[in-house]
Amino acid sequence: MNRVYAHAVLDFCIAFGVVLGGAMLAGMAALFLWRPPAETVLEIASRIKIWAVVVAVGGSIDPIRVIEANVMEGYLSPAVQQIGYIVCAFLGAHLATELVQWMCRNPG
Template sequence: MQRLLIVFFISLGIILGGSLIGSIGATLAKESPLKSMRELSKELKLWAVVISIGGTFSNLKLFEGGLLEGEILLVVKQFILLITGFLGAQLGIWIITILTGGN
């Protein structure tokens, strides 16, 4: 349960922080910061999930080993971590969309 919370909030933080800091760069480049925040939040989604679960090949090897060696519990745990990362990233996108008045 502790690991799930960490994964969730890491992916949420990557979306919120990356979008906010990226919008500062857009402001300096004389672009719309709100539009930039919305676009960045969507572009960062996959990266947020990968980074939140560890972002290394060892996680993929665990997944592969679980499938090939029949360790279903290990595969289920990795799948739950992935879903948790996606949920955190999706919440971040939703928050950014609401704050910027987007669709």
């Protein structure tokens, strides 16, 4: 399998899992704290979305440095790859947030 494709899919799945797992665990914690679980899950899913992207792409500023260094030297391919990884991670986090919102929607 292509290494770039595999890395993009991994970033997508990591970001998806961070948002979904964090929101579900926050919902369980809300039950113990006698807070409304659906509201808590929705709030946490939207708050940790950006952090899921950061976790998926490496957890630091290194991807931004790779983009900067390669663009300054005229190499666009590595920079485009890093931007693609960030986009894939964002899509995973966003899809998980949308899934949480869909699950918490009132049936009425």
